[in-house]
Amino acid sequence: MQFQGLIHQFPKEIRYLIVAFLVTLSIGFYGGISFVRTTTDANPTGIEERYLGNEADEEATKMKFKKSEGEILTTVHSHILSLSVIFFMVSLxxxxxxVNQKLKLFLMIEPFFSLVFTFGGIYFLWKEIHWMKYVIMFSGMLMTLTYTASVLIILLQLFRSKKA
Structure with a gap:
């Protein structure tokens, strides 16, 4: 079955539905990114403090405690499940x-790798493997960039005129 360029043939109602879905989904996605930025200060030290706490830091202005095993497992479990469904739907x-097949394949597959590295990294950081904070930061940024690129491509393609 040929999928390449099929989006241009979708009826107007389906294209509007996709736009509404992507806009709503993106509000939730970027709301989550905003939460991460707020709770970690978008830096490796903030990521480490978010999951391991900062009780030893006498200069800390806000006390943070190490997450419990249940909190970590819930975070990892719920994010991997929900984001994998989101990335699957966006990939479809x-x-x-x-767009170019190689670019498309990269954008479709990469978020799943970043998802595993980001949330697997959170678990391993919690297990005191401190360098994982850099893996978490890099994979999280890559996941966000690929999501953004995918959504922008889809939206631009939806507004292009239909092919003959």
């Missing part, structure tokens, strides 16, 4: 666009 929509 991206598959119907008429």
């Amino acid at each position: 929509l991206l598959a119907t666009t008429s």
Whole structure:
């Protein structure tokens, strides 16, 4: 079955539905990113403090405690499940666009790797493997960039005129 360029043939109502879905999904996605930025200060030290606490830091202005095993497992479990569904749905929509096949394949598959590295990294950071904070930061940024690129491509393709 041919998916390349299929998005241009979708009826107007389906295209509007996809736009509404992507806008709503992105509000939630970027709301989560905003929460991460607020709770970690978007830096490796903040990431480490978020999960391991800062009780030893006498100069800390706000006391943070190490997350419990239940909190870590819940965070990892819920984020991997929900984000994998989100990335799968976005990838299905991206598959119907008429962009370069290699770029499309990268954007469809990469978020799943970043998802495992980000939330697997959080678990291993919690297990006191401190250098994982850099893996978490890099993979989280890559996951956000690929999501953003995918959504922008889909939206641009939805507004392009239909192919003959």
